[in-house]
């Protein structure tokens with residue numbers, strides 16, 4: 480991933496939803512990332528600015544990509560401020576990013592720490608940073624909460640602070656294809672994780688029998704076609720950082736991406752006309768509507784979902800039944816549908832609700848506990864052969 484002329488030097492962090500760490504690490508390794516280490520909700524690695532831009536453009540399951548600027552103990556406000564001050568004053572490399580010419584904003588989180596107020600964490604670190612700037616450059620940067628050049632994040636965990644610079648800006652699920660939202664859409668990263676978890680080779684059609692706004696179909700199509708998840712995005716925080724070279728980023732954008740399914744066909748089915756309207760708008764925005772057949776009806780009814788000649792990938796995120804009995808009945812029906820109509824296919828089910836797919840009547844090859852927004856869920860992968 481690294482260019483020999485620019486030695487890898489940045490400690491980078493890609494964050495993700497809980498449960499997606501292994502899939503994210505596999506994505507990073509496929510991009511050639513060095514020194515990957517899995518953490519809870521993140522994977523750390525090292526690389527150049529170019530690697531950072533590439534990660535932002537190409538990672539399908541990451542929330543953001545950040546540069547770690549430093550870490551230090553922070554049991555109270557004074558210690559937090561002193562560590563931040565020392566970081567600016569002494570660090571020649573990443574400390575230089577914190578030059579007073581750049582406006583900044585700080586957001587903080589704290590978990591399992593003596594300090595419990597995240598605003599206090601942010602304020603203490605901000606005070607330390609501007610004192611460090613005065614020590615080093617004789618003046619301080621302005622804080623700009625609306626449109627800062629540096630988006631800084633502090634994580635205080637077990638009385639230890641880590642200062643990070645966000646290079647993404649808007650989170651990476653803002654792919655730019657969601658024209659219309661239907662009820663309960665799955666987040667883009669989780670949809671991509673479902674497809675990646677399946678081990679699908681990108682060949683054959685993709686069917687979503689309860690497609691809602693079409694997120695799973697778009698993510699599968701973009702993977703098969705080698706379209707970068709950031710291809711429609713217009714802005715990234717890294718464009719305003721030192722070291723950004725538009726021509727270098729253009730070159731990263733032009734790098735070929737494996738496209739194992741250039742002829743991929745998409746089939747979406749849903750009970751709801753509104754959901755199908757949303758799917759149509761989103762697929763169009765994503766540039767894949769001409770490959771899709773969208774039909775309305777009950778996936779379990781007659782005629783139900785008619786799969787095209789396969790095998791391919793069937794991927795589905797059923798609604799959550801409100802009561803355990805209806806939820807369980809739906810899982811049984813879905814299991815029967817998969818067994819009867821998708822023999823020889825790969826299947827991925829993003830399962831939530833009280834049952835979480837336990838009564839589907841098929842043995843998953845892979846079961847990955849994930850968070851679907853605030854709800855617990857499972858990615859279940861089945862080989863129906």
Ligand SMILES: C[S@@+](CC[C@H](N)C(=O)[O-])C[C@H]1O[C@@H](n2cnc3c(N)ncnc32)[C@H](O)[C@@H]1O
Pocket residue numbers: 661662663664665666688689690691692693694695748749750751754776777778779796797798799
């Ligand atoms: C959780 S949503 C799917 C969200 C979708 N993955 C997305 O990203 O927008 C579940 C969808 O299943 C549809 N649905 C519920 N029961 C159905 C059935 N029996 N047949 C077909 N669609 C159904 C709902 O209309 C809803 O759009």
